[in-house]
Amino acid sequence: MNIEKAVLSVITTNKEQIAGGAPIFICDTKEDMDKVAANLEAILDGISHALSDEMYIIVKH
Amino acid sequence: MNEYTYPILFGVIVGTLARLLMLRTDYRQYPTYLHGKVIHLALGFIAAGLGAVAVPAIMEKEFTAITFLTIAASQFREVRNMERNTLAELDEYELVPRGKTYIEGIAIAFESRNYLVIFTSLVTTGCYLVWNIYVAAGAVLICYLIIRKFMSGSTLKEIVEITYKDIHFEGAGLYVDNIYIMNIGLPERQEEIKKYGMGFILTPKNFNVRSSIANLGQRQAILHDVSISLGVFRDSGTPALVPLIKRDLDDGRIGVFILPQDNDVERAKRVIGAVPVLENAIRMPSEAKANRKGRDQ
Numbered sequence: 110m111n112i113e114k115a116v117l118s119v120i121t122t123n124k125e126q127i128a129g130g131a132p133i134f135i136c137d138t139k140e141d142m143d144k145v146a147a148n149l150e151a152i153l154d155g156i157s158h159a160l161s162d163e164m165y166i167i168v169k170h
Numbered sequence: 171m172n173e174y175t176y177p178i179l180f181g182v183i184v185g186t187l188a189r190l191l192m193l194r195t196d197y198r199q200y201p202t203y204l205h206g207k208v209i210h211l212a213l214g215f216i217a218a219g220l221g222a223v224a225v226p227a228i229m230e231k232e233f234t235a236i237t238f239l240t241i242a243a244s245q246f247r248e249v250r251n252m253e254r255n256t257l258a259e260l261d262e263y264e265l266v267p268r269g270k271t272y273i274e275g276i277a278i279a280f281e282s283r284n285y286l287v288i289f290t291s292l293v294t295t296g297c298y299l300v301w302n303i304y305v306a307a308g309a310v311l312i313c314y315l316i317i318r319k320f321m322s323g324s325t326l327k328e329i330v331e332i333t334y335k336d337i338h339f340e341g342a343g344l345y346v347d348n349i350y351i352m353n354i355g356l357p358e359r360q361e362e363i364k365k366y367g368m369g370f371i372l373t374p375k376n377f378n379v380r381s382s383i384a385n386l387g388q389r390q391a392i393l394h395d396v397s398i399s400l401g402v403f404r405d406s407g408t409p410a411l412v413p414l415i416k417r418d419l420d421d422g423r424i425g426v427f428i429l430p431q432d433n434d435v436e437r438a439k440r441v442i443g444a445v446p447v448l449e450n451a452i453r454m455p456s457e458a459k460a461n462r463k464g465r466d467q
Contacts, residue, residue, distance in 0.1 A: 147356055156410040157355035159342035165355045170409060 115169050117153045120146045123163040131166075174226040180303070181225075181295030184310050185218025186211070188290045188317060192283045197398055200257075200276065210280070213249060217242065217284045221291030225299055242288060250281035265404050266397040266413060271387020275448045286317055326392070327443030329379045330372040334435050337369040337427060347371050349418050349425030359410045363429070366403040368438060370426040380422035381453035388451035389415040392426060392442060399441040401431030 118132040120142050127133055134149070136142040139162070146157040146165045155167040193201065193210055201207050220242045227235030254277040261267045290313040298306035326332075335347040339360055344351040346369030354360050374380045382388060393413045397404075404411045413428045430438060455461060 143356060143358065147358055150356065150359075150410065151407060154407055154409060156352075157359070158353040159355035 113170075117155050117167045117169050118149055119164065119166050120149065120157075121164045126164065174299070176303075177295045177298035177306075178222045178226060180298050180306060181222030181291040182215070182218045184294045184313075185221055185287045185291035186215045188313065189214025189218070189283065189287045191314075192286065192317060192321060197395075198276075213246075213284060214287050217246070217287040218291040221288035222295045224292050225296040229299065239288070242284075246281050246284040249284060250277045253277040253280045264394070265402055265406075266394050267390065268394045269387050269390030271385065271448050271450050272391040272394065274387075274450055275446075278449065282320070286320060289313070290317070323449065324447045325443060326372070326383075326445045326447060329376075329447060330374055330383060332439050332442050333371050333373070334439065335369045335371050335425075337363070337367045339364075344427065346416075346425035346427050349416050349423070351414050351416050351425060351427045354410055356410070362403075362411065366429050366431075366433070368428050368430060368433060368435070370428070370438065370442060372424045372426060372442070374422050376456075378454050378456050381455060382447065382451050383424055384417055384422065385448070385451035385453070388448050389424065391448055391451075392445050393428065395445045396426075396428050396430065396438065396441050400428070400434075400438060403429040403431055 116131045118134060119127055119129075120134045120136060121127055122136050122139060122142050124133075124135045134145050136145055142163075142165065146167070149155075149167050150157045153167050153169065155169040157165045157167055159165055189211060193207060193214075195201060195207070201210055220238060224236065224239065227233075254273060257268065257273040257276060258270070261269075261273065290310075293313060294306045294309050297309040337344060337346050337351075339345070339354070342353045342355055342360075344354050344360075344363065344367075349371070354363060372383060374383060393415060397413060402413065404413075411429055413426075415424050415426050417424050426442065428438070
């Protein structure tokens with residue numbers, strides 16, 4: 110089976126909510142999180158999706 | 171020189187001209203000028219030759235010569251393969267790909283047009299031999315009309331209503347009207363999309379159209395054509411900036427989200443309206459026997 114989509118990384122300001130396999134980036138503020146997500150989006154060639162105000166995931170489509 | 175020389179020559183010339191007529195390089199820029207065209211003109215010439223010699227062969231009681239036509243058939247099936255492979259290879263490097271259904275449609279057109287050339291040459295040479303050149307000229311005219319008929323497929327504006335609807339965000343969700351398109355996380359991207367994005371709603375005019383425009387290949391064809399004609403705000407490495415079409419499951423409308431470089435609403439409407447309805451996407455649920463029975467009762 111081919112896996113077409115994958116969560117490449119997780120960026121969050123609330124570290125209590127997450128754990129698991131993908132690389133996790135913990136940021137202090139929302140602005141910080143936006144910056145990290147924008148960079149990761151460009152580097153990983155994925156799309157940043159917002160799951161909540163405190164959490165972004167980068168997904169490769 | 172013998173009695174067949176002029177009729178065959180006539181058939182070959184008419185056939186090749188017919189191929190030239192059917193070989194238009196338009197906004198799709200395909201076949202490519204100049205070499206792509208030369209390939210198809212040469213193949214058209216061969217097809218015309220095959221069609222033209224078939225009638226004299228029968229008149230000379232050389233019935234086995236007809237088997238040549240089967241060779242022609244396999245030859246032109248190869249043309250379809252060639253077109254499909256080339257276009258599929260090129261598609262990987264398009265910013266907005268054509269999609270397999272569109273490619274298959276183009277490939278089929280290339281094959282069938284060669285058969286139309288054979289038909290044209292066969293009919294005109296036949297008319298020339300059986301009657302005279304004037305009847306043959308009349309046959310050319312009829313063939314021309316038939317070819318025109320085959321070339322003109324229907325376009326989207328005939329089957330859907332196109333309305334402009336602004337795009338908006340609800341949280342991270344991007345919407346066109348009430349149709350959810352995708353989740354865009356970064357505020358920066360959202361700004362870009364608000365600035366360049368446009369939304370259109372295509373409402374099907376009847377039940378058959380619903381399934382045709384739901385076809386993923388047809389949807390990709392719309393996106394490709396719009397991106398070719400209006401430009402696209404996208405680059406490699408910006409996967410978030412992607413034109414998309416999603417469907418409203420309730421009533422079969424589709425929401426078109428595009429990122430054109432030219433934000434002219436009327437032009438965009440015209441471009442969407444001119445997108446060909448792909449042969450392979452057309453569905454006719456109303457023609458199904460089960461459906462018809464229900465209507466009679």
